[in-house]
Each structure stands twice: as C-alpha cells, then as structure tokens.
Amino acid sequence: MLTCAQIERLFHQYRDELMRRLRSMVSCRDTAADLMQETFIRLLRVVETQSVEHPRALLHRTATNLAIDYLRTQRNALNVPEQLEASDKDRHTGEAGLGHVQNGSAFRSGT
Structure with a gap:
C-alpha cells in the first residue's frame, strides 16, 4: 500500500x-x-484497497482512459446537433419532399 508521502513523490515525479x-x-x-x-x-482510491506494483503504468493507463472518455463525451456532444438535424429532415419529408421530387421529374420530362 502506498503512503501519502509516496503518492506525493509520484505526483512530483510524473x-x-x-x-x-x-x-x-x-x-x-x-x-x-x-x-x-x-x-x-483515482490512484488514491485504488491504493486504499489494492497494492500497486507499477504506479507509473497505472497512472499512464488511468490518464489515457480518462482522456479517451473525455474525448468520447465531446464527440458525442458534437454529434447531437447532427442527429437532431437528421431527425428533422426525416420528419419533414412528407408531401413537401415528394412534391419537390415530382416537380423536378416533371421539369425533366417537359424538356
């Protein structure tokens, strides 16, 4: 089990x-x-219940996983407007959408 002093040393070291x-x-x-x-x-929580043999590896793995989770959350937040746009388009493709297609085909057949 790591002591507070050891964790502080790890912080300054890494x-x-x-x-x-x-x-x-x-x-x-x-x-x-x-x-x-x-x-x-998270390191503090882990050392309360487990021994840590390779603290540097644990720190890097934890930091990487946290960054990936953060980036995934940001990506999902950016995709929400696109998903809303797509659902709006699906909702509005009734007669107006078909009328536009019909007008285009009528125009082509008239030329």
Missing part, C-alpha cells in the same frame, strides 16, 4: 510527463490539468 501526454490527447491545458487531478484521485 506530473510533467502525464501533463504532456494528456495535453497531446485533449489539446487543452485546463482539461489536461483536470484529467491529471482525476488520475491522482
């Missing part, structure tokens, strides 16, 4: 490399700092 990794993944310093903080919070 914070720069974790920050570089997170910034390269999320492209935002503030978000990377938040994710790094969450990484160490």
